[in-house]
Amino acid sequence: MAGITGICKEVLERTEWIAIATAGTDGPHVVATWGDYVRALGVTQEELLIPVGGMRKTQANLARDARIELLCGSRQVRGTHGPGKGCGIMGTAVIHTAGAKFDAVKAKFPWARAVLVVKVETVTEQL
Numbered sequence: 001m002a003g004i005t006g007i008c009k010e011v012l013e014r015t016e017w018i019a020i021a022t023a024g025t026d027g028p029h030v031v032a033t034w035g036d037y038v039r040a041l042g043v044t045q046e047e048l049l050i051p052v053g054g055m056r057k058t059q060a061n062l063a064r065d066a067r068i069e070l071l072c073g074s075r076q077v078r079g080t081h082g083p084g085k086g087c088g089i090m091g092t093a094v095i096h097t098a099g100a101k102f103d104a105v106k107a108k109f110p111w112a113r114a115v116l117v118v119k120v121e122t123v124t125e126q127l
């Protein structure tokens with residue numbers, strides 16, 4: 001599936017939190033963000049913005065390998081087997097410490113030191 005549409009959009013509208021995985025030289029690295037942070041910044045079909053307070057290792061990983069994978073889920077969305085649906089989001093990401101996207105994030109999250117800009121390439125369903 002290309003882009004955040006349909007049932008994956010529904011999951012993103014309800015997920016409490018989102019796992020964020022990058023690849024390091026020492027293996028995978030997983031961090032997270034809150035669903036309401038991402039919703040506050042506006043989700044489009046192709047792009048997600050995530051406020052960065054920490055994410056130093058994530059930033060170092062992305063500087064070497066821009067691939068990123070996100071995973072979210074919600075019991076409030078019906079899946080194939082009952083209540084509960086998940087959505088995997090694959091793409092690439094960059095961290096901006098200045099510019100229009102950073103300004104938009106800083107206006108809502110004054111603690112943010114940067115913005116993680118995720119370019120969505122593939123979306124998969126789970127459950």
Ligand SMILES: Cc1cc2nc3c(=O)[nH]c(=O)nc-3n(C[C@H](O)[C@H](O)[C@H](O)COP(=O)(O)O)c2cc1C
Pocket residue numbers: 017018030031032033034037050051052053054055056057058059
């Ligand atoms: C549910 C949840 C939400 C989080 N939200 C954020 C967030 O929005 N921004 C952020 O920088 N760190 C967030 N964190 C902390 C990160 O997962 C991570 O521990 C921290 O940023 C350090 O990242 P690093 O290991 O890449 O240096 C969150 C953690 C959890 C468990």
